[in-house]
């Protein structure tokens with residue numbers, strides 16, 4: 001521990017009389033991170049000598065217990081519990097033969113509960129990946145045939161499934177896509193009462209940036225990265241941006257699924273999936289397909305597995321931003337292999353060295369530069385380090401600080417029988433969006449496709465204006481004091497947006513009378529009749545998420561912003577409807593209640 005403390009010494013110098021005194025004052029979270037860093041330092045030291053037989057985190061007895069529990073739950077009619085337990089049995093199973101039986105059992109269970117695509121995915125896995133007993137294989141062949149017949153019928157019955165492409169698919173990975181699609185459109189969408197036209201393709205495709213940026217590959221050419229003394233780097237509009245324009249579309253540099261989503265979503269791409277496959281070595285990660293498993297292994301999971309073995313024994317949970325930090329570390333060091341090279345690097349050998357981007361050159365989202373230069377808000381890791389584990393510890397610590405400052409929450413929309421909820425799935429760092437500063441009255445909206453992010457303008461942004469994200473502190477729902485306190489504590493800045501400087505009221509208290517609204521143009525130029533008509537139309541159609549409704553929201557918001565000053569209730573309400581509508585179009589998941597694992601949690605919220 002003592003060698004590790006030398007890493008934090010420069011930071012604590014003014015604040016503490018002795019390291020131990022300071023340590024007792026640390027927030028438990030901070031202590032944990034120091035623990036994780038120390039653990040990693042140990043792992044780094046032993047990395048090449050570490051013996052790992054691949055079975056340590058699996059447990060035969062536990063797996064069998066979950067399997068029996070699954071059967072019991074199913075016979076009592078508790079399908080969701082049955083499914084949860086069979087997935088737990090699969091993730092803890094050490095033996096490939098028994099694993100084949102567990103996956104085969106899940107296939108039969110999925111068939112019984114009507115999730116045919118997932119049932120076929122599992123059956124295919126038994127035929128191709130895991131070799132189970134011949135009688136199980138025979139049973140699965142019959143079940144697969146029946147699943148295909150029933151699935152085709154199900155798809156034919158559904159008005160959205162006229163496309164042959166998703167019928168009679170045999171490849172497991174292709175099936176995973178189809179599975180996602182079929183779930184999206186499984187039932188009719190009752191809440192879409194105002195829809196006139198529905199275009200499946202628009203809903204499924206990840207939108208693209210229209211005006212390609214030659215320097216920022218994931219962004220529109222209408223923005224760039226600028227710099228100033230206070231905020232350092234930030235995003236600026238260099239051209240006029242209309243409401244609803246796509247500004248950024250990108251996949252995460254790195255992401256971490258919440259532990260309570262592990263049994264329902266892919267650890268790598270965050271897709272919701274009932275036929276998850278286990279990692280061969282650990283019980284912590286499950287994947288929707290071999291492709292995602294391979295990508296995770298290549299990026300970080302090869303070494304992460306060994307670290308989980310270590311941290312589990314020490315009862316340390318590495319989740320959220322800490323897991324993001326660990327994964328950044330593993331990505332940058334190629335699963336730890338390049339650690340020594342990195343340590344000896346002229347610039348990056350010091351985690352706090354500050355070589356910045358040249359924004360006149362194309363920006364490469366995957367470049368190590370992009371990771372190393374993330375804002376961390378601490379400048380205490382300036383000491384030149386001499387030992388590999390100290391270096392590993394400080395690098396890990398640096399990335400953890402970066403993760404806190406740069407992570408975005410990732411979510412999906414879930415349609416429950418009578419309501420729609422947004423569910424948090426995990427956290428991720430997005431290489432371009434992470435440059436955006438905060439405003440309590442942000443001018444962009446974010447939504448997700450799996451863990452891809454799509455960023456749009458939510459009002460007109462003029463050339464020269466800054467593009468503002470929101471770090472979870474909107475003036476609509478939080479008071480000035482709450483916002484300032486949160487931003488200061490977590491991001492170390494004082495927000496100077498108009499909502500803060502003028503102390504705007506919360507959404508419930510916003511003024512709503514058009515005749516008293518402050519105008520941006522001479523009053524006599526405003527067609528108040530038109531305003532009334534649009535306002536009426538808005539209140540009649542919202543909530544809605546058809547192309548027409550969204551287009552109307554965009555038009556109306558543009559009009560409101562060009563005509564009336566904020567703060568005003570109509571701006572806020574229409575913006576909320578627009579964001580909801582975009583989110584719904586972007587990532588819609590409709591549950592069949594009986595196969596939803598954690599439906600009760602959502603209903604209670």
Ligand SMILES: C[S@@+](CC[C@H](N)C(=O)[O-])C[C@H]1O[C@@H](n2cnc3c(N)ncnc32)[C@H](O)[C@@H]1O
Pocket residue numbers: 230231232233234373374375377405406434435436437438439490491492493494495496
């Ligand atoms: C996600 S980073 C944004 C990009 C960062 N400015 C950079 O240079 O990489 C978040 C950090 O940016 C700074 N920041 C963000 N919004 C700000 C604001 N409105 N005023 C001052 N600083 C801000 C704070 O230091 C914050 O911790």
